[in-house]
Amino acid sequence: MKEHGRKVIATNRKARHNYTILETYEAGVALVGTEVKSLREGKASLVDAFATIDDGEVWLRGLHIPEYGHGTWTNHAPRRSRKLLLHRREIDKLTGKIKESSQTLVPLSMYFSDGKVKVELALAKGKQEYDKRRDLARRTAEREVTRELGRRVKGMRG
Numbered sequence: 001m002k003e004h005g006r007k008v009i010a011t012n013r014k015a016r017h018n019y020t021i022l023e024t025y026e027a028g029v030a031l032v033g034t035e036v037k038s039l040r041e042g043k044a045s046l047v048d049a050f051a052t053i054d055d056g057e058v059w060l061r062g063l064h065i066p067e068y069g070h071g072t073w074t075n076h077a078p079r080r081s082r083k084l085l086l087h088r089r090e091i092d093k094l095t096g097k098i099k100e101s102s103q104t105l106v107p108l109s110m111y112f113s114d115g116k117v118k119v120e121l122a123l124a125k126g127k128q129e130y131d132k133r134r135d136l137a138r139r140t141a142e143r144e145v146t147r148e149l150g151r152r153v154k155g156m157r158g
Contacts (some may be wrong), residue, residue, distance in 0.1 A: 009039050009117075010111065011109040012046035017132060019106055020123035025094075028085035029110075029117045032106060033066040035082075039117060041069075044110055051105035051121055053095050058084040060119065060132060084119060097123060 004120075015021075031039075048062040060082045086094075097103055108120040127135075 005114070007112040009042060009110045009112065010044040010046050012049065012107055014015070015106045015108050015122065015124070016137075018127060019104070019122070020127055020131070021108070021122045021140075022103065022123050023123040024108065025086065025090060025121045025123070026113075027058065027119050028123050029119055030083040030085060031117060036117065038065050038068045039110075046107050046110060051107060053091065053098065053105075056091060056095075058086055058091055058094070058105070058121075060084050062069070062109075063107070084121065094123065100150045113137050 043066050045064040048064070049060060050062055051058055051060050053059075062079065063082060064079055094105065098105070103123055104127050106122050106124045108122050110117065110119050112118070
């Protein structure tokens with residue numbers, strides 16, 4: 001039976017905290033069989049993952065996919081580099097942007113899309129410490145405003 005829709009395997013929660021996201025791309029991932037089986041069990045970690053462009057190919061490094069429990073000698077290495085599949089024009093565009101400024105490629109999430117493993121890749125710029133504090137303060141203020149509006153609406157009804 002064919003899968004439909006999008007099933008998230010792993011997300012990189014710190015990426016949006018540590019980086020300003022400029023653009024996002026969807027990339028396929030070249031995997032071996034035991035990696036896919038391990039991912040179907042929902043096991044993966046994007047914590048230390050990042051992407052690099054070497055010789056016109058995009059590689060995902062630092063992604064941890066644990067060995068498949070029922071695998072034999074054919075099991076994969078958990079932290080091996082995995083090739084990302086993008087169109088040539090996207091790779092060329094990314095190469096230009098990374099070379100011209102201090103931008104980096106960060107994986108935001110990994111998911112199954114219609115049975116195929118995909119990675120949401122972001123072109124991002126690192127945040128300074130004061131940017132992180134300002135974003136945290138802004139989110140806290142927005143949360144307080146929403147909470148107060150909710151209280152007022154409930155108070156008017158009751």
